[in-house]
Amino acid sequence: MRKNWQLRNPVTCLKDQASSSLALAHSRVSQLKLVRTAPGRSYDYIDELSRERSHSFAFRLDQTRKVSIDLANERDPGLFGELLRSRNIEVTLWSESGQKQALFSVAPGDRDRETVTLASGRYLLELKTHTHQKIDYALKLMPMKWLLLGYFAS
Numbered sequence: 571m572r573k574n575w576q577l578r579n580p581v582t583c584l585k586d587q588a589s590s591s592l593a594l595a596h597s598r599v600s601q602l603k604l605v606r607t608a609p610g611r612s613y614d615y616i617d618e619l620s621r622e623r624s625h626s627f628a629f630r631l632d633q634t635r636k637v638s639i640d641l642a643n644e645r646d647p648g649l650f651g652e653l654l655r656s657r658n659i660e661v662t663l664w665s666e667s668g669q670k671q672a673l674f675s676v677a678p679g680d681r682d683r684e685t686v687t688l689a690s691g692r693y694l695l696e697l698k699t700h701t702h703q704k705i706d707y708a709l710k711l712m713p714m715k716w717l718l719l720g721y722f723a724s
Contacts, residue, residue, distance in 0.1 A: 605629040605711060612638075612712035619659065619697065619705045627695040627711065634689050636714040639673065641697070642681040644706035657701050664694040678705075685714075 605627050607613040619625060631637075643659050661673040663686070676682045699705055 603627050607711070607713065609635065609713050610715040612710050615709045615711075617707065617709075619699050619707065623700070623702070624696060624698045626697070627709070628692070629695070629711070630692045631688055631690050631713065634687065636685050636687050638683060638685045638710075638712045638714065639695065640681070640683040640710040640712075641674075641676050642708040643676040643678050644708060645678040645703075657703070657705065658699065659705065659707055660698045662696045662698065664696065666692040676707075 603615065603625065605613050613627075615627070617625065639661065641659060641661060643657075645657060657678045658675045660675045661684075663671045663673055665671070671686075673684050673686065674682050695711070697707065697709070
């Protein structure tokens with residue numbers, strides 16, 4: 571495969587699926603979307619989970635950064651929305667080494683945001699639900715410009 575990576579952007583799209591762990595994770599999902607954005611700018615995406623029940627977003631970081639993941643589940647919760655866990659959207663992060671990290675779950679009508687510190691490398695963000703019904707969602711993925719490390723001179 572041809573490598574087509576922009577080296578000046580810290581978050582670039584994943585065109586090369588050479589990593590076996592990401593290829594394995596990709597084989598478990600139905601749709602793969604490639605993320606391209608610059609530090610301090612957000613990647614906004616609005617779609618619906620329907621028959622596929624899983625969407626994935628691939629991205630690469632050129633250095634350690636904090637990444638903000640903001641997800642809104644736009645489905646109407648209904649009368650028993652909080653009790654039906656199958657309508658939740660589960661957010662999972664796969665690393666290039668094959669490590670899986672369950673981040674959070676968003677109930678119908680709710681919105682959740684989490685900021686994680688990620689090392690340089692390739693990542694796959696997976697959104698998954700267990701229902702066959704349509705669920706509209708909005709995703710905002712933003713790499714922070716700077717990573718503040720605790721440093722004190724003695």
